[in-house]
Amino acid sequence: MRQRLSSEPDRYRGRRRVPTPPRSRYAAVVTTAFVGAGIVALGASALPDAKDVSPTVLDELKQASVTSQDVAARADNAERASRDSRTKVAAEPEVWMLPLQGYDFNSPYGMRWGKLHTGVDLVVPEGTPYVAVHDGLVTKAGWFGGYGYAVIVQHTDGSEAIYGHSSALSVKEGQQVKAGDQLGLVGQTGHAYGTHLHLELHVKGAPIDPVPYLQDRGVDIKLQVEAIYPDAAAS
Missing domain, CATH: 1.20.5 (Single alpha-helices involved in coiled-coils or other helix-helix interfaces)
Structure with a gap:
């Protein structure tokens, strides 16, 4: 083994060498690391992923x-x-109205001259506008035999109104109308004796007396009185 000469520089001067741990301590450190990793792994596997x-x-x-x-x-x-x-x-409450204002109530529903008069006649000057008594669909607007020029409106409740003897019509078939909408002008076409509006109501296809039917809906056609909102008037 060569001896270091005193003139050679000391390469290790100023440095500290870390001593190597004994083999038994090294083994303990390694074993602890593996055991710790195993515990962590077990804990992680217990948590939901x-x-x-x-x-x-x-x-x-x-x-x-x-x-x-x-x-x-x-x-x-x-x-x-x-x-x-x-x-x-x-x-939008149910609205029923008078078809005219200022008329003379003439020829009520019932037997007349040996035959059933199936409606009521309301006398006014020729050319007076008349309106729908209730909302509905116009199913007829034109010549209708003895009714002359007529309008038929099928109401939302299934009943129908026939307006007869018009001198002119203001609506067409298939048109939706509201209570108060003009339907035509009063005249004396068809089998009419003098100028008047013939109003006829049908329920389930059969004519009925318009007076009590309309009274139940807030309209007194004989006294020319109407309650626009019958529910409110009744209360």
């Missing part, structure tokens, strides 16, 4: 969320529809 959740469970959770949202949406739509329905009923 999202990617390990069954896809069926995830699908069921998603479906439950969608169903809950759908139920809430349908409940909201139902409530909105109910509010809209209540608002519409309050804003």
